[in-house]
Amino acid sequence: xxxxxxxxxxxxxxxxxxxxxxxxxxxxxxxxxxxxxxxxxxxxxxxxxxxxxxxxxxxxxxxxxxxxxxxxxxxxxxxxxxxxxxxxxxxxxxxxxxxxxxxxxxxxxxxxxxxxxxxxxxxxxxxxxxxxxxxxxxxxxxxxxxxxxxxxxxxxx
Numbered sequence: 001x002x003x004x005x006x007x008x009x010x011x012x013x014x015x016x017x018x019x020x021x022x023x024x025x026x027x028x029x030x031x032x033x034x035x036x037x038x039x040x041x042x043x044x045x046x047x048x049x050x051x052x053x054x055x056x057x058x059x060x061x062x063x064x065x066x067x068x069x070x071x072x073x074x075x076x077x078x079x080x081x082x083x084x085x086x087x088x089x090x091x092x093x094x095x096x097x098x099x100x101x102x103x104x105x106x107x108x109x110x111x112x113x114x115x116x117x118x119x120x121x122x123x124x125x126x127x128x129x130x131x132x133x134x135x136x137x138x139x140x141x142x143x144x145x146x147x148x149x150x151x152x153x154x155x156x157x
Contacts, residue, residue: 019050019157027155028058031110031140035131036152038116038141046157047142048114054140055112062138064109075118077126084111101130108136116143124148 019027030037031054041047052068059066069083081100104111113119119127127149130137141147146154 023155024054027054030153030155031058031138032061034138034153036139036141036147036149037155038143038145038147038152039155039157040142040144040146041157042144043157044115044142050157051112051114051140051142055110059110062109062136064107064136066110066112068112068114070114071116071118073118074120075123076120077123080119080123080126101126101133104130104137105134106136107134110138110140113139113141113143113147116141116147117145119147 027037027039027050039047039050048070055066055068067084069080071083072079084100084104124147127139127147131139131150139147139149139152146152
């Protein structure tokens, strides 16, 4: 948008998105209409910057907003559920991964996974189950490779 500074980085500086306005428009539409979208590319920061900006722009389209999770090494199911429970504005999730999936099944939200390559096979299986029981949950991921949780769109930087 004209007159707005670029996206804000974690260090407070503004930056330039690694996508044109036409690409950004296509990505916003893809997130609204699809269940899973992965932004792939060689470098972590441009991917993460783009998905965080998309989440900021589109969170109002979801009743429960957007939850942005920056994944760390390990990337297990319990790590993912714990990270979700620690997000600002996110209520404390029930203990246990089955309870968390049940709670999320009732939500209309965008789940953003930054650095999704760190997810374990068990976490990917949990996300597949989550998508099957949570029709209102959409996933936007950033990683070197497409998120392996079913059919989804891929945008390569």
